[in-house]
Amino acid sequence: MRVLGVDPGLTRCGVGVVEGVAGRPLRMLGVGVIRTGADLAIGDRLVLIERGIEEWLDAHRPEFVAVERVFSQHNVRTVMGTAQASAVAMLCAARRGLPVALHTPSEVKAAVTGSGRADKAQVGSMVTRLLRLDAPPKPADAADALALAICHIWRAPATNRLQQAVAAHRTTNSARTASTAGPTSTAGPTSTARPTSTARTTKGRIS
Secondary structure, eight states: OEEEEEEOOSSEEEEEEEEOOTTSOOEEEEEEEEEOOTTSOHHHHHHHHHHHHHHHHHHHOOSEEEEEOOOOOSOHHHHHHHHHHHHHHHHHHHHTTOOEEEEOHHHHHHHHHSOTTOOHHHHHHHHHHHTTOSSOOSSHHHHHHHHHHHHHHHHHHHHHHHHHHHHHHHHHHHHHHHHHSOOOOOOOOOOOOOOOOOOOOOOOOOO
């Protein structure tokens, strides 16, 4: 399994590609950061992020794209920029028909370090160890992107089994519903006779 991890951001968008399967040693294929200038218009910055992600998709041909799920923060401006960069990553993946998975920061930290409250230094250290790197990737956005890819590789088997179980359950319920449903009756056309009334006038006889 080859996964492109994307740690979205307007100024720095971390990207990292990891290959492997759960339970076996993983291999890093590439890591980096897509940067945009704060002095550029928002539209131009998003175009640069799109081009950067497209280049990574062309170069590494991942099978999946894992993106950090945006969550609410006090800084609304930061959240908006992160959400916009995240949407660009998902758009690039969807355009190519690649499955996209969203993982929360806590899920990623727990998968990589064993604690959902680990700090960036701990995440970087574990990423270095798991991928057998000489030093933690810099900046932290790059390490976070690799952590996202690792998280997806490790979580994908369990997620797939859960999805298959849910799909099988729904199929079974649908079959049971169809078999227990009684035949439907269709009422034939009915004709309504139009009543007619006959008025009789009796004239009195005057003598």
